[in-house]
Amino acid sequence: MEAGDVALLACPACAGTLVFHGQQEEGRLSWGWLRCGGCGEAWPVKRGLARLYREESVRGTDRLMRVIYDGLPALHDPLTKVLTPLLQSVTESKMRAGYIRRLELGALRPSEDGAPLRILEVGVGAGANLPLIRRELGAGQEVQVWGVDLSEGMLGRCQHRLRKGSYPGVRLMMADGHSLPFPSGMFDRVLSVGGIGGYRDPAAGLRELARVAKPGTPVVVVDEQMDAAHRPSLLQRAAFRAITFYTRDAHCPRELLPSRATDVLEEQVSPFFYCLRFRMPKLAVVPVTG
Template identity: 35%
Template sequence: MIDLENASPPTTLDLARCPACSSALAGARACPRCGFVAAVNDGILESIGPLEGRSAIAAAFYDGPGWARFRPWEQGFLWLQGGVRKARREILRHLDAMPGERPLVLEVGIGDGENLRILDPRFRVHGVDLARTRLTACLANHPAQSNRLAWAEAEQLPYADGVFDACYTIGGFNYFRDHAAALREMKRVVKPEAPVIVADERPNLHQFGLGHLIGQPALDAWWLEKLGLDAPFVEMVLSLDLDLPDLFCQVWPRAVRHSIWHGLGYCYTDRQTD
């Protein structure tokens, strides 16, 4: 039994489960059941396997030089929505009514930790990302996140069942390797009835690019690469086939869809708190 009400805030190991036998680690590095020893380096739990498909492409991009070149465009997009803070609040507001003095919250795909600047300071936030360099950047920006970060895939979260009071993901979902698996994992690691949130830009946004509109999709591939996306990521963007209504109907049938960012993005919430 994990005691989450004790005075010191829980670390990743307090919340983690053994990747070998799924038993709760309950704070130990060595699994009390099978002896598997978890790797923790520089305050980050390392629970990542060989990456495949979209995960391999995403990790290469977010760990590589393209992300730094693309970042200003992402910030510009959010700024056009009325400012970065307002754009993020459109999503994070769904957590405002969470009860409890110190809710324990998980961000999947935490990146550099930009949302931590905006979240209610009473939240104790943990984060997962598949790009190791993003976790290092997150720690540099927010040293208090030491021992609250995990290098892992959304599709295989390294936590025990039902440990978080909420879980959300912003800006990475469209290109998750296995969307249904990630949604199931988000539900698994939260308490029953806890809020879960998924937000991103509309997956078909590229179809409004000039190249697509004039029947020359290669033109859109060209300018997306100019913005900083590498060729495999661009191909992934242009070939994405993600039917969100069907996916959520099957995996989170009670979820509610909110339009965000002037219709350019979506936010699905389940077990809403507002």
């Protein structure tokens, strides 16, 4: 994350303004603290990653899932690439393309105020979606992709990806999807893949995704659900149960969407994964009468 990005953040505790105190390397945050001018909370920055969450809030399934992802960061993407076609009869690339298109990245246009376009991925992991996002974006547009995750191991793999390839404009940080460190309406597109089902409070996570999205922008959520139209084999049933060990009811949380959500679309992008797309409308302006 660059030093100039700090002004765009909001304290996850009180939504106050943050100020960085510490070391920088070539204009990027390296070590130090992000201190809130409102509540005084200090959030550490270590090894180039801001840690904008409270450790005591990571509990239940959140803590369990983080332990698992921290334990296999180097294996996650290769296993996904191999096991997706083996267990679901669809390639990983086709599955990802099925939900990336719902972001409508080709419809993005430069903002009227000249600010960069901003895309958020909650649960960015090792960054497997970054090449697809970059491919779908129009040429010549200034775009920032903000990736947050609670797994330092997975973010380490994502940093490795960024060092090996050309991914300008990517910002990474550790943050909790229940309390995102951004002001409301900051992002032009919002994506969450493979995480919401394991949240201790998925309704809160959905509210946060909706809050940080600009009105009218697509918010895309992807996670496990067995396709009701699919007749799974015994192996597929066993595999799905193993993947969704954290719950007995892996399903699309459409019923937990904010009450004002509109343009809701639920579909399967593979036998094991749903894609839920919605938007939040603009707040109506009530005229003041005398």
